Amino acid sequence: MDSKTEPKSFVIKGDICYSTSPQEVSCTQNGYLVCVDGKSAGVFGELPQSYAELPLVDCTGQLVVPGMSDIHVHAPQYAFRGLGMDLELLDWLNTHTFPEEAKYADLAYAGDAYEIFADDLRHSATTRAVVFGTLHVPATELLMDDLEATGLVTYVGKVNMDRNSPDNLVEDSAESAEATRGWVADVTGRYERTHPIITPRFTPSVTDGLMAELADIAHQNDLPVQSHLSENLSEIGWVKELCPWSTCYGDAYDHFGLLGEKTIMAHCVYSTDEEVDLLRRTGTYVAHCPQSNAQLASGIAPIRRYLDLGMNVGLATDVAGGADLSMWRCMADAVAVSKLRWRLVDQSLSPLITQEAFWMATMGGGSFFGKVGSFAEGYELDALVLDDSAIRTPRDLTVWERLERYVYLAEEGGYLTRKFVAGRQIDLD
Amino acid sequence: MDSKTEPKSFVIKGDICYSTSPQEVSCTQNGYLVCVDGKSAGVFGELPQSYAELPLVDCTGQLVVPGMSDIHVHAPQYAFRGLGMDLELLDWLNTHTFPEEAKYADLAYAGDAYEIFADDLRHSATTRAVVFGTLHVPATELLMDDLEATGLVTYVGKVNMDRNSPDNLVEDSAESAEATRGWVADVTGRYERTHPIITPRFTPSVTDGLMAELADIAHQNDLPVQSHLSENLSEIGWVKELCPWSTCYGDAYDHFGLLGEKTIMAHCVYSTDEEVDLLRRTGTYVAHCPQSNAQLASGIAPIRRYLDLGMNVGLATDVAGGADLSMWRCMADAVAVSKLRWRLVDQSLSPLITQEAFWMATMGGGSFFGKVGSFAEGYELDALVLDDSAIRTPRDLTVWERLERYVYLAEEGGYLTRKFVAGRQIDLD
Structure with a gap:
C-alpha cells in the first residue's frame, strides 16, 4: 500500500495483544483485528460476517501489537549514538551534543544525518514520535520532510536556546521568537502527518523573556510543547539560580503556562512533591527515558509513583542519551531500572512489571496523539506484526509469554514484518 | 576450516583492537593480526616479511577484536530466557528456575534445549564460556557433547544440590558426590575443548558434608570450581543461618578450600570487606552479571572497587537472570549500572568506562582460560571479525569510536562475519 493513499479497510489475522489497563494485556490467539477506514473496529476470536468481505492480511503465527510511541528523541544526536557516554548531562551537552548540533547549520550534513535517522525510525517499532531538531529552521524543515516521507506520525520541534550555549549554537532572543513564528507559519498545514511542537530546550538554555514568547506562540497557534525537566541534580540547582522566583523547576515552565495535557516533559527523575502535583494537576506528560537516565548517570525516575497517581506517562529512547531507537529495549530498561530503584532507593515503590512497560510504550505515550496505542474499537490503527519464530525454545x-520475551529478546531474533500507521502500511523495504 | 583440524597459521587484515590495560585499547587501522599455530604472533601496521607467505584472511574495513569470555551462564535456563522476570532471586529459583531444571531428567527435552543453547552460543560473540548444567549427569554430558561440537572452549558443571530444593531436583548427599566422581571420570579426556568444573549450586543448596566432598573431588582431579556468592540480601541472611560457623558467606566456601585462582564466584554484589579481602587474597574470579543483578532486583556490584584492588573480574550474561547471550549488551549494562551505583549508592566509586567493560569481557574473563583475551604475542588466538557498515552515521x-559504539549498537546492525577460537575458525552457517 502507498502511504499516501487513503487508509484502507482490512483484517489482520494473527496472535493479537494489546493493553486493556496498565497491568493487563488482552491476548487472542488466531484472532482477527479489523481495520475500518484507518481505525480499529476491534479484535475478534471469530471474524464477524459483516467484515468477511474485507481483504485479509494473513499473519497467522505472528504477533500483532499496537505501534509504539517514542515521545522524546533528539534526531540530530542520532549521528553520535553509542559514543561519548562518559559524562554527566551538563558536561555531555557541552562536550558531545552542542558541537554535533552546531553542524546542522550545514544543510548538506543535516540531509545526510536526517536521512539515516528517518530511515532507521521507519524500520523500528516506533509508529509515532515526538522529536527534537536543532535551532536551525532549514534543517528542521528538512527533518520534517524526511519524517513525513516515512509515513509515521510525528511532532517535530525547532529548538530554542538563547543563553548558556556555545557561540555557534545560540540565538538572539528576539530572532529566536521571530524564527519560530516564521517556522510555524511555514510548516502549518504543509504536512499530513508531521506537526510542529514548541521546543524550548530547557530552562538553562532559554531566558524568561523567550520562554514567555514561546508560550505565546504555542497558545496562539494551539501547539503542543516539549522540554526537559528535573533530569539531573546539577541542572536543577542551576535552574534555581537562573529562576530564583520559581518554587520548583516545573514552576519555571508553569509560570509561563507551558505545562498541560499537550506538553511533554522529559525525565522528571528528581521532581519534588510540589512538582509532581503540578505535573499531575496540569495533565503534563512525563517522558520516561530509562536508558538515558542510566547512561548519563542521572538516576532513576519514580515511575511507579506517577502511574499510581494516574499521571500521563510514556516511554522514550532519548537518543543519544539512549543509544538506539529500540522501544523494546526501552521497555526492558524501564523494568530493569525500576527494580534497581526499588532495591537501592525506595522500597515503598514496587518495581514495574513488563505489562506496565508495554502499556506505557503503547497507550501511555500513544494518548498524546489522540486515540492511539490500543486495538479497542475506535482507536487509530497503528500495528506491528512480529515474527518471533527465530527466537527458539x-x-x-502462550501468546503473552511470546510477547513478554519479545520485549527482552527483540534484538536477538525478532523480526518486524509489517507496520501500519493509522491503517496505512509502512514500506519496510 | 574444520574445527577438528589443527589450528592454522594465517594473517587477518582489518581494523584491529585489543586491550593493553583495563583503561587502554590498542587500535590499528588496516593492521595485520598474525596467527601462528593457533597463537597470536602480534599485530602489525605493516606485515613483516617473515609472515608474507601465510594465507591472508582479508577483512579490510571490518573490526577485529578478541573473543569474549562469558564466565557464568546457565545452559538449562536458556529455555525460559526473557520470561518471568518478576521475582527476586529465591522466589525466582523456586517459581521459574527449579521447575525448568527438573525437566532435564528427560534426555529428549534436554537434547532439544541444549541444541538451541549451543547453536546460539556458537553464533554469539562468546568464544569461551563457563557453564552451569543441571544435577543430571546424562543431560550434562549431552550438553558437553553439544558444546564440543561448536568449537568453543568451555567449562561445564554438573550441578550439586542436596538440600532446600524441590523433591524432583535434589540429590542424596552421598549419591551426589558419587555421581560427581563418576561424571568426572567419564568426561575427563573425552573432549578436546570441553572440560568439567565442580559446581556446588550455592551454599543454601549444598550441605557442609557435600561441600567438603566436592572440594575433595576438585583437589584430587585438579579441577576448577564455580558457584554463586553474595548475590542477594535474603540469600546472604540464609547462609548465615545455615552456616553459623562462617565469618562471612565467602568463608562458607573458603572453609572447604573452594576459593582460589581456579574458582569463579558469580555476583559478589554485597561482599563485606572481609569477603572482598578473601576473594582478593585467593585470586578468586568475580563473575559480574549486571543485567541479571538488575532483573532479579539484586543490586549493583562494586566492580570499580574490585578493579582498583587488581582482583580477577570477568563479565557474564548469567542467563536466564540475564535475558540473552550478548556479551555486547553485557558490556553496555556493566557501564550503565556502574553509573547508577555511583549516582545512587556510593560516589567514591567512579563509573566504569567502556574500555574497562571491554577489558573485562576479553582479558578479564579470558585469563581464567590461560593466555586468552588479547592479541599480544603468545596469546591463544580467539578473534571476532565484525562488519559494522550497517550502523550508519x-x-x-576512528577505529576506537567504531568499537565503542559497537558495544552499544551491536544488536542494531552489527554483524559477526568470522569467529576464531585458538586459531580455528568457527562455522557460523
Missing part, C-alpha cells in the same frame, strides 16, 4: 509458550 | 569515526 523447547517450551510451548 | 554521517560522521567519520
